[in-house]
Amino acid sequence: MPQTRACGFLIVKGNPIESFLLMKHPKRWDLPKGHVDEGETDMQCALRELEEETGITAEDITVDPNFRYELQYVVNYKKKFGGEDALKTVVYFLARLDRDVELNLTEHGDAQWFDWNPPHTIQEQTIDGLLAAVAEHVEGSK
Numbered sequence: 028m029p030q031t032r033a034c035g036f037l038i039v040k041g042n043p044i045e046s047f048l049l050m051k052h053p054k055r056w057d058l059p060k061g062h063v064d065e066g067e068t069d070m071q072c073a074l075r076e077l078e079e080e081t082g083i084t085a086e087d088i089t090v091d092p093n094f095r096y097e098l099q100y101v102v103n104y105k106k107k108f109g110g111e112d113a114l115k116t117v118v119y120f121l122a123r124l125d126r127d128v129e130l131n132l133t134e135h136g137d138a139q140w141f142d143w144n145p146p147h148t149i150q151e152q153t154i155d156g157l158l159a160a161v162a163e164h165v166e167g168s169k
Contacts, residue, residue, distance in 0.1 A: 034118045037158075048141075093164070099116050
């Protein structure tokens with residue numbers, strides 16, 4: 028089975044966390060993320076995708092060096108891999124927004140800041156587990 032890799036961020040506001048950012052696709056919520064380019068590290072990819080999709084730059088955030096969340100699932104790529112299924116690995120990092128930034132959405136129709144009030148039930152496959160892992164990480168950091 029072909030494999031693909033993507034990286035992105037969960038961006039939060041507040042300390043302790045008050046809210047988190049999700050991007051709106053036509054049928055679901057998602058996070059700013061994208062495929063790793065050749066020669067790029069996971070972090071470089073995540074930072075590039077964050078800026079490309081939201082306008083948030085590395086200077087606007089503080090990355091939590093102790094958090095990394097990885098998941099895998101099967102995706103059918105209609106164009107890439109000729110319509111075959113592929114095993115997708117996604118790596119998410121956690122970062123706090125240090126200052127208000129006007130979002131510049133380039134790939135999503137909308138974005139929303141959701142109140143931080145775990146447990147969250149938003150999207151089972153990719154988001155709920157990440158949010159649960161962040162909640163556990165934050166509790167363990169106290």
